[in-house]
Amino acid sequence: MLLKHDIEFTLNGVRKRVTVDITMNALDMLRDVVGLTGTKYGCGEGECGACTIRVDGETRNSCLMFAVDFNGRDIVTIEGLAADPKADALREAFVEHGAVQCGFCTPGMVVQASHILDTHPDADAETIKRGLEGNLCRCTGYKKIVDAVESACCGGR
Amino acid sequence: MTAIERYAAPNSLDEALGILQQGEVTILAGGTDLMPQTKAGRIAFKATLMNIRNVAGLSGVAFDGDWLSIGATTTITAILNDPLVKKNAPVLAEACDHFASDQIRNAGTIGGNISNASPAGDTLVPLIVLDAEVELASKPNGAVTTRRMPLAEYFTGPGRTKRAANELLTAVRIPLPKPGHVARFYKFGARPALDIATISIGIAGVKKDGALTDIRVAFGAVAPTPVRAKRTEAALEGRRLDDATIETAANAARDEVNPIDDVRATAWYRKELIHNMTKRMLDHVAQA
Numbered sequence: 001m002l003l004k005h006d007i008e009f010t011l012n013g014v015r016k017r018v019t020v021d022i023t024m025n026a027l028d029m030l031r032d033v034v035g036l037t038g039t040k041y042g043c044g045e046g047e048c049g050a051c052t053i054r055v056d057g058e059t060r061n062s063c064l065m066f067a068v069d070f071n072g073r074d075i076v077t078i079e080g081l082a083a084d085p086k087a088d089a090l091r092e093a094f095v096e097h098g099a100v101q102c103g104f105c106t107p108g109m110v111v112q113a114s115h116i117l118d119t120h121p122d123a124d125a126e127t128i129k130r131g132l133e134g135n136l137c138r139c140t141g142y143k144k145i146v147d148a149v150e151s152a153c154c155g156g157r
Numbered sequence: 158m159t160a161i162e163r164y165a166a167p168n169s170l171d172e173a174l175g176i177l178q179q180g181e182v183t184i185l186a187g188g189t190d191l192m193p194q195t196k197a198g199r200i201a202f203k204a205t206l207m208n209i210r211n212v213a214g215l216s217g218v219a220f221d222g223d224w225l226s227i228g229a230t231t232t233i234t235a236i237l238n239d240p241l242v243k244k245n246a247p248v249l250a251e252a253c254d255h256f257a258s259d260q261i262r263n264a265g266t267i268g269g270n271i272s273n274a275s276p277a278g279d280t281l282v283p284l285i286v287l288d289a290e291v292e293l294a295s296k297p298n299g300a301v302t303t304r305r306m307p308l309a310e311y312f313t314g315p316g317r318t319k320r321a322a323n324e325l326l327t328a329v330r331i332p333l334p335k336p337g338h339v340a341r342f343y344k345f346g347a348r349p350a351l352d353i354a355t356i357s358i359g360i361a362g363v364k365k366d367g368a369l370t371d372i373r374v375a376f377g378a379v380a381p382t383p384v385r386a387k388r389t390e391a392a393l394e395g396r397r398l399d400d401a402t403i404e405t406a407a408n409a410a411r412d413e414v415n416p417i418d419d420v421r422a423t424a425w426y427r428k429e430l431i432h433n434m435t436k437r438m439l440d441h442v443a444q445a
């Protein structure tokens with residue numbers, strides 16, 4: 001029998017209480033237990049960044065986190081950014097620059113980009129590229145994504 | 158797989174060591190090794206899963222006399238951005254900069270990197286050439302005791318260390334650099350991000366009048382553990398760092414490593430890399 005544990009955390013600004021299996025990863029919990037499917041499963045091993053979320057402000061691969069480790073923390077997913085006016089410029093820049101094709105990588109890209117811009121408000125293309133190293137996109141060739149983030153950084157703010 | 162019977166997230170070292178003393182504990186820090194390894198079945202959970210993230214005093218960088226002490230749960234990102242590390246152990250910050258991706262650096266801890274004991278662990282080679290020590294704590298008879306040992310002696314095989322089951326790795330300590338101290342790190346991977354080292358090289362010493370003394374050379378990913386390169390060190394110790402010395406040392410480096418063929422590179426290629434990059438690093442040290 002799988003041991004379960006009660007956890008309490010803030011999810012996109014709202015207090016949540018959830019009972020989870022001890023070994024469940026945070027991505028499965030978000031998608032299957034909480035029902036927020038914006039965060040994507042790409043590889044399940046930390047390589048692609050599709051599952052990127054913010055934990056106490058910093059970005060993490062949710063596929064590598066134990067869900068129980070959410071306890072007491074402040075979690076923001078792409079659904080939280082969608083409702084955040086501060087992220088408007090970033091979302092619009094992705095649309096304007098054609099940085100979305102199939103869209104599978106986009107939630108992770110946008111969440112990671114939001115973290116880059118918070119930690120480096122004056123980020124140049126090089127800083128943005130380094131910040132996005134953990135996010136794979138098989139469609140765009142990255143240039144449009146980097147352009148989008150750069151324009152949100154220097155123009156949109 | 159043993160079923161997990163208990164989950165614990167202690168707030169104090171005393172409490173954490175008490176849990177470890179009861180035995181059969183899997184320690185969880187950032188989880189970036191533990192999650193994939195348990196999922197793939199390469200590691201089985203023990204009866205208790207203990208999350209050490211909340212343990213007070215285990216995170217952060219501080220001076221401890223003539224040492225810089227880095228708490229076990231300090232993340233790679235925190236080390237990368239720490240001003241004390243930048244000033245006193247820049248080579249460690251450099252290794253952290255070549256580590257995985259931002260997301261992984263935000264999660265992974267230095268204690269996890271050391272405890273995972275991969276021969277390719279990125280912080281290990283720089284820490285070894287900096288003469289780092291690990292600090293281990295336990296509570297065998299109701300009182301907390303600590304012991305320390307050089308990191309170079311800590312590893313016994315891939316994924317294996319001299320840590321006893323009732324011990325927690327609490328910190329890694331680096332002696333403050335002497336005047337003239339130089340240190341270099343090089344990691345070779347097929348791409349700059351998210352790549353496990355094909356080989357890595359650390360070189361450190363005190364440079365005076367064109368020669369290096371107190372020389373330390375270590376290699377990663379060429380043996381079951383990160384290794385000190387004693388013969389390469391001997392070829393350099395106290396000698397003028399001229400072309401002949403550098404060539405002799407680079408040859409010694411190639412001859413003393415005994416790597417394997419794997420998906421990342423052949424043994425032959427690794428030996429060539431070790432030779433050529435050791436030479437290039439020493440050239441740079443000589444010119445600096």
Ligand SMILES: Cc1cc2nc3c(=O)[nH]c(=O)nc-3n(C[C@H](O)[C@H](O)[C@H](O)COP(=O)(O)OP(=O)(O)OC[C@H]3O[C@@H](n4cnc5c(N)ncnc54)[C@H](O)[C@@H]3O)c2cc1C
Nearest residue numbers: 046186187188189190191257265266269270272278279326
């Ligand atoms: C996609 C990906 C890329 C990676 N890239 C790199 C890379 O470039 N370079 C690199 O070096 N590593 C890399 N890693 C490996 C990993 O991220 C690091 O080893 C990291 O430092 C592990 O730290 P953690 O806190 O996540 O450890 P955890 O996974 O929490 O723990 C690792 C092991 O150490 C034990 N442990 C943890 N803390 C302690 C302690 N204080 N005392 C005793 N035992 C303890 C755990 O029980 C476990 O066995 C990568 C991993 C992934 C998934």
Ligand code: FES
Nearest residue numbers: 042043044049063
């Ligand atoms: S699904 Fe988490 S990094 Fe790919």
Ligand code: FES
Nearest residue numbers: 101105137138139
């Ligand atoms: S838009 Fe398709 S993976 Fe990035």
